[in-house]
Amino acid sequence: MKTESSTTTLEGLNKKPSFGLYLKKSIIPIVILLSIFIISTKVLDFLLALQKGNNDLCQSQFCIKAANHLINSIDQSVDPCDNFYQFTCGKWLKNNRTSEDEDKWKFPGIILDENIIDLLSTNETVKLQSVMNARILYSSCINETNIEKEGIDPILSLINTQFGGWPILQGSSWKSSTFNLTNLLLKLHQYNYNFIFSISSEVDEKNSSATTIFIGQGSLGLSQRQYYAKETNITIAYRQFMYSVAKALTNDTLMIDQDIKEIFDFEKNISKYHWTYDEQQARYNKTIRTTISDLSRTLKTSFDFTTYIRHLYLFGNVILNEFDLVTIKELDFLINVVSIMNKTSSRIIQNYFIWRFLMNQSEYMPKYIRNIKEQFHQVFQDTYVEELRTVKCAVYVNKHMGLVVSKLYIKRKFIEENARNQSLKMIENIRNSFMSLINQSYWMDDTSKMKAIEKVKAMDKKIAYPDYLASDNNTKLENDYSLYVFNTSYIYNTFKIHQMKAIENFQFLRKPVVRKAWPSISPTIINAYYDLSENQIIIPAGILQMPFFHKDAPKYLNYGGIGMIIGHEITHGFDNTGRQFDKDGNRIPWWTNETIEKFNERKQCFIEQYSNFSISEVNMNSNGNQTQDEDIADNGGLKAAFYAYQNWIKNNVNIDKKLPGLTQYSNEQMFFIHFGYTWCTRLSVSHIFNRLITDVHSLAHFRVIGSTSNFDEFDQVFGCKPGQRNSRVKKCIAW
Known part of the structure; x- marks a missing residue:
């Protein structure tokens, strides 16, 4: 992820082989496996022979292995001055079938995932409560029997009792009189979802020792506006994703087609004003700095952002004052979206926000819902093999309790x-x-x-x-994760994590900025x-x-x-x-x-x-x-x-x-x-x-x-x- 506060290097680099492939080698014909083994063995024998009597050679097993991998990658038929990437990678790119050893060397995420799975699934006795809770969270995630048993009721109960229901499931019986946009957005933000509007506590760009309330554009279902510009297999798959989820949750299909068309058209309309990354960078001078007391004069919309933000921060027990700094970006997006919502029926708005919630929550739901999401990702991201459940759960725990996982990683001397x-x-x-x-x-x-x-x-x-x-x-580790206490219900554990992350961010506004500390990034x-x-x-x-x-x-x-x-x-x-x-x-x-x-x-x-x-x-x-x-x-x-x-x-x-x-x-x-x-x-x-x-x-x-x-x-x-x-x-x- 790249944000205003941090940049990353390896986005897209550590792309593993097709999900699950490295632990499902049975799909590779045995003849190919045998060929790879024979070739690799001959190369190693050749390299070992070269070592004898040559003091200029690195004679360690590591160097022999490294040489083998590079030899299997370099295409010497290509002139490095003509295409250096093809020269260094040509042979590797041509070899669509690689050995498990090659995959693990080239894609270190495979070994890392395996190590984390081992750390979280072991039965060794530990005294640290944070470690025990990380393992409980992991256990709840891999317990698919219990996930299937709980089903969709926890999700639907939350939608109906806190979010105002999903009209697409209720058909004509949904009552617009129950619609409350402010309450809906408050509840979604309390679960750390920033759809359309993004509101968070950040370090102040102008003064790195202080914090500010940030307001800007939120996310889109298809991430970037370019996806909405014309009809493609992706937009078709996106609407099919909506239809399949709705159809799986209700037998009342009378209004589904119309509701889905309106949801998509609403988001497509919003996307026209969504800033791309390079536009965000180029338009930095349009960033506005104001205070809570002046926010309503700066952000002139029919939506009362001032009252909304005050109520939002109360969820984290933070009382805002008149002088709290507010930083606004993508102002024209905010103004245009509020204008669009003013002209849109409450049913469409309610349908849209609940859809976005379900879209994000679908990965935590029973397998038949996850399968629907996978079908969409087969088109959107070209993934055809679902990630192993153990890998997915290890990644999830590492994302939210990374420092606990790293404690175990260091102790095991990885x-x-x-x-x-x-x-x-x-x-x-x-x-x-x-x-x-x-x-x-x-x-x-x-x-x-x-x-x-x-x-x-x-x-x-x-x-x-x-x-x-x-x-x-x-x-410190125990104190930092003292609230991360979980039970056997994976879906409720995910709800709790979303709420804790939201509260942590609201409370960050009042915490002193500790410079030169390890950031909120997992070492693993x-x-x-x-x-x-x-x-x-x-x-x-x-x-x-x-x-x-x-x-x-x-x-x-x-x-x-x-x-x-x-x-x-x-x-x-x-x-x-x-x-x-x-x-x-x-x-x-x-x-x-x-x-x-x-x-x-x-x-x-x-x-x-x-x-x-x-x-x-x-x-x-x-x-x-x-x-x-x-x-x-x-x-x-x-x-x-x-x-x-x-x-x-x-x-x-x-x-x-x-x-x-x-x-x-x-x-x-x-x-x-x-x-x-x-x-x-x-x-x-x-x-x-x-x-x-x-x-x-x-x-x-x-x-x-x-x-x-x-x-x-x-x-x-x-x-x-x-x-x-x-x-x-x-x-x-x-x-």
Whole structure:
């Protein structure tokens, strides 16, 4: 997820094989499995033979395994100067059937999921209440017998008693006189659902030591307005999703068709005013800052936002005062949506909001409802195998009780202290190389350059996990999760979690901002982050494994893997959004106008470069405006990591050994090869289409080609000449 306060690196990268495939290998013909085994064995035998008598080779089992995976990925028939992504990934992409070992190496989420399942399902005795509750939550999730037994009654009871019912189920008997929009929205927000209107407590962008109430646009059922522009198989599947759910819950079908048409038309009308991500970035100057006392004069609509927000925060026992700061974004969306609702019947509005609630809750419901949702996702996200229940439940518990899961993860020693220490040293080396990049940026004036270096030096780093999780003092962990008490009913447990998350966010408004603390991010995830308001990079424990990192790997593999990711996160502090936040995380001007103008010229080069990348499968181009921050971070991160590796080599001569079977490549070439390998990704046409519309990251092959084609050192290492397909004549350079 990318928000104003944080950015992520790996969206779309750690895409596992088709859901459940890695634990359902029986679908692969035995002949193919046997062939893979024989080929892999022969390669390993060959590599082992190469080791004998050669001191320049890395002779560890790890290096032999790493070499095997890279050899099975590199397509030597492709010129790296022509298409570096195809060169590093070509053989892997052609091999549609990969072994379980290959999948686990390439997709570390598989191993992570298996480890979390093991941690949550064990019967070992523990004294920590938080751990016991995490396991109770997991147990309730995998208990499908009980989920089926409870059925849909808990959901329908909540809808009827608290939300005012779902008219589509009640047909003509639903009474519009019972409709109360304010009460409906209040109840939905109390379950942490922000449909149409998003209201939350956030760190104030202008003052990172304070908080603000944020008001902006909420979510759409299909996430982005582009999906509603014309009739497609996705919009048809979306309406079928509505119909199938309604049909499964009632026998009264007389008004279903008309109700569904009106629900969709209402959302389609709203979507016309929904801001895209690049519009949100470009229109930041339209953000409005006001107070509770002036909110009604600022947000002039028939909907009383002031009274509504006061009542909403009371759910978290927070009493608002006249001087509480309010930040409003997407103002014209809010005004237009209120105007649309004023002209829309209460039945349509009630139907719409309950539909959105059911759409989100469907994954917690009995299997026949979940199957309906899966059918929709087969079209929307091109998923044809449902994720194993144990995996889904492990992910759910890790999402909501991640620090508890991480406590167990650390205790079981799935991550070693040595990995953490190595990562800290790499961060220092890469940070130093990035400061050198700033010093070499002739387009910056001295004042802006000095402040930029100060920001890099002030950048906080959080590696693997917070220290307190590794200690024997569990007071903080137990206190933080003291309210996370669950029973055997999964659906009621999900209700409770939604309400707790809402209350936690409301109460955040009154809590002091604790700077430099570990953020609300689970260490047991495979991703990396930069927090704008904290000026902080976060490298969770989950990503400190292959293909990104291994404690015994040659440094060219680690710097090409996790090193590039570290550099990427550092560069986020200086992309088009990050450069607007100073070293203390405040969104205030700190560059001179001349430097900003020069940066914008360089930024435009990236926008144009990435917008020219075309995808024939969907007949679309990348959106360089949408991906500009991530593209700049990719380019800066690759450079910072490469230069850091070169500096490491100078101080550690002849330490890095070559990999068996890959001795023809220099260590610097191996840095780039492993960088490319980490981004080898297979995507279906539906996934490509979804990513182009919704993701702020470029597609994987453009991340590899785009960054290497802009890098002079890549040309030198591989002997490329500007003008070849993987070497731009006009290179885009920000850092």
